[in-house]
Amino acid sequence: MARVFNFCAGPAALPTEVLQQAQAELVDWRGKGLSIMEMSHRSDEFVAVAEEAEKDFRDLLSISDDYAVLFLQGGATGQFSAVPLNLLGNAASADYINTGIWSKKAIAEAKRYTSVNVAASTESENFMRVPTQAELRLTGDAAYVHYTPNETIGGLEFQWIPEVGDKPLVADMSSSILSRPLDVSRFGVIYAGAQKNIGPAGICIAIVRKDLLDRERPETPVSMSYKVAASNGSMYNTPPTYAWYLSGLVFKWLKAQGGLEAMGEVNKRKAAQLYAAIDGSDFYNNPIALDSRSLMNIPFTLADDRLNDRFLAEAEEAGLLNLQGHRSVGGMRASIYNAVPESAVKALTSFMAEFEKRHA
Amino acid sequence: MARVFNFCAGPAALPTEVLQQAQAELVDWRGKGLSIMEMSHRSDEFVAVAEEAEKDFRDLLSISDDYAVLFLQGGATGQFSAVPLNLLGNAASADYINTGIWSKKAIAEAKRYTSVNVAASTESENFMRVPTQAELRLTGDAAYVHYTPNETIGGLEFQWIPEVGDKPLVADMSSSILSRPLDVSRFGVIYAGAQKNIGPAGICIAIVRKDLLDRERPETPVSMSYKVAASNGSMYNTPPTYAWYLSGLVFKWLKAQGGLEAMGEVNKRKAAQLYAAIDGSDFYNNPIALDSRSLMNIPFTLADDRLNDRFLAEAEEAGLLNLQGHRSVGGMRASIYNAVPESAVKALTSFMAEFEKRHA
Numbered sequence A, B: 001m002a003r004v005f006n007f008c009a010g011p012a013a014l015p016t017e018v019l020q021q022a023q024a025e026l027v028d029w030r031g032k033g034l035s036i037m038e039m040s041h042r043s044d045e046f047v048a049v050a051e052e053a054e055k056d057f058r059d060l061l062s063i064s065d066d067y068a069v070l071f072l073q074g075g076a077t078g079q080f081s082a083v084p085l086n087l088l089g090n091a092a093s094a095d096y097i098n099t100g101i102w103s104k105k106a107i108a109e110a111k112r113y114t115s116v117n118v119a120a121s122t123e124s125e126n127f128m129r130v131p132t133q134a135e136l137r138l139t140g141d142a143a144y145v146h147y148t149p150n151e152t153i154g155g156l157e158f159q160w161i162p163e164v165g166d167k168p169l170v171a172d173m174s175s176s177i178l179s180r181p182l183d184v185s186r187f188g189v190i191y192a193g194a195q196k197n198i199g200p201a202g203i204c205i206a207i208v209r210k211d212l213l214d215r216e217r218p219e220t221p222v223s224m225s226y227k228v229a230a231s232n233g234s235m236y237n238t239p240p241t242y243a244w245y246l247s248g249l250v251f252k253w254l255k256a257q258g259g260l261e262a263m264g265e266v267n268k269r270k271a272a273q274l275y276a277a278i279d280g281s282d283f284y285n286n287p288i289a290l291d292s293r294s295l296m297n298i299p300f301t302l303a304d305d306r307l308n309d310r311f312l313a314e315a316e317e318a319g320l321l322n323l324q325g326h327r328s329v330g331g332m333r334a335s336i337y338n339a340v341p342e343s344a345v346k347a348l349t350s351f352m353a354e355f356e357k358r359h360a
Helices: A016-024 A045-059 A076-087 A101-110 A226-230 A241-256 A259-279 A307-316 A341-360 B016-024 B044-060 B076-087 B103-108 B224-229 B239-256 B259-278 B305-317 B342-359
Strands: A067-073 A095-100 A116-120 A142-147 A169-172 A189-193 A205-209 A299-304 A334-337 B067-073 B092-100 B115-121 B142-147 B169-172 B189-193 B203-209 B297-302 B333-334
Touching: A016 A241, A045 A241, A045 A259, A045 B067, A067 A076, A076 A101, A076 A142, A076 A169, A076 A189, A076 A226, A076 B142, A095 A101, A101 A116, A101 A142, A101 B189, A101 B333, A169 B103, A189 A307, A205 A226, A226 B224, A241 A259, A259 A299, A259 A341, A299 A307, A299 B342, A307 A334, A341 B239, B016 B239, B044 B067, B044 B142, B044 B239, B067 B076, B067 B224, B076 B142, B076 B169, B076 B189, B092 B103, B103 B115, B103 B142, B103 B259, B203 B224, B203 B239, B239 B259, B259 B297, B259 B342, B297 B305, B305 B333
Parallel strands: A095 A116, A095 A142, A142 A169, A169 A189, B092 B115, B092 B142, B142 B169, B169 B189
Antiparallel strands: A067 A205, A189 A205, A299 A334, B067 B203, B189 B203, B297 B333
């Protein structure tokens, strides 16, 4: 079968070219007679792969030497613990902005280690928008300020970076990293589970400002320690080598696409096209405030919920997969990460128009 | 190039047939039009893959329903923290047996959470043997007894299971699991990083007796919690799906080989052949006591250390890769896990004999 268009929220679509290269060299990596996943993480070959991936990632985001780039085991959920464990030091509290399900999970985990001040929340408005800068109530003794720039399930996104004074700003960028240019220097820590815009599930990248590497709490598991990872090139213990290698292939692909400026333009066009299709119809609806809409995850509902199953079945027949909304919210959701091409969005909007014609 | 013989200690060789199947379906998994690594972990397809992998793993080791089988992020180093965090409860100490580098790492990490009683150690004998049952000094108030059945670097292995009364016995089986039949019912917890006998780096299996799931310490990171993993089918958060899938292919391959009885016979023959080649020569030496020798990791030295580089270079020319000993001990090491065929050991012993003839 031909490759389908895959709108999965994560683990998500990867570029076909990346998968094809991985496939070609899976059994025999570059003539060495073994797979890259069968090599020691300390072999010259794998170390070169790992270093090149870090370099390409740094290039893409223009990350300065003030920051360590860590390739860690696990995903964002692990970081929900790692952030307080690594950053609290002697502080007794942290500020968190609450914009939806993933913020709430980060908050719940942080509360197990510290007192959490919710600096702003739009929960009373059902998370239909992100808060404004003026709404933030930051506290003086907080160790850091945490937020979720893009809520994968709710489909809302900050179009701006919070101003938090001299506190380290910490961001869960799992679903927005690499989708457009980013001023990393505004952040203390950025972390991102790979399975949306980086690579396969099972690896997580953390970008950590180096002056924050001395705040670790004594109970931090060694495998979660930013300091240990930073001082060992992310190889204190065996890293997830195949996921690291695949992430490196994705970074090369992004560079070949023209980097994050070019990617950002494509992503803006994709989102604009899909929102236009939704907003131009009474049959489809997206409830998020215009200034808070996600470029990556676009939930929408049908005028008649009873048509949901038919929509999904017919979409699948048309080669449009994984459009079901998250089980906690229902409806539909199209995740249009970097690896989802413009042709996929075009096919989706055409299908939506036809489906509406037949069923409205 | 043809596939080489790969004696890497980890990430280690995988069965060629497994890699070939993974390669064939990497871009388009079983006609679905997308890669298994691009599917939601909650999709029907992936859940079926995950459940089948667990079932095959349980079949191979005859694991009863008294045990949860958890597919976790990370490797054994993560478990060095997870074990005390999940098992200490209100206990103030744990017993650890010290047989080498990996035991010591587990002990060092446990000491960050509890008082550690070293129940036995052969460090004063340079870890040339494992202790005897009579040498174990277990303490009454210990929460559990931890040991490392096979020391990957030292090359020594318990040929027996310690008797620890009613304490849970905890074992780091990273480098010996699935190498032969095992009586799981003797253990409280077994854990194993995948990258030796299970699959690629980045996934770790824990077999946990269910009555031990209520002893978690409050500071346990949610991603490390056995209880949370057990009550969510190892999918509280996104698991490393591709590594899980590959592990499942390895389990199918093991079943096709005849299961662990058959595998154990092959592994015994492989080890016997290599030890015979070493012991039958004055040129090669393995220092480990006969009753403590590893079936999986066989270190050996050359009579003249100055020949080491030449040995490695000529071995590589002969298609025998990754024979260098661990950087902490030097010399040579052949890791002969399940995926290293008997023909590899035959080729190695032939090469060793020839090399000796030329250089002795």
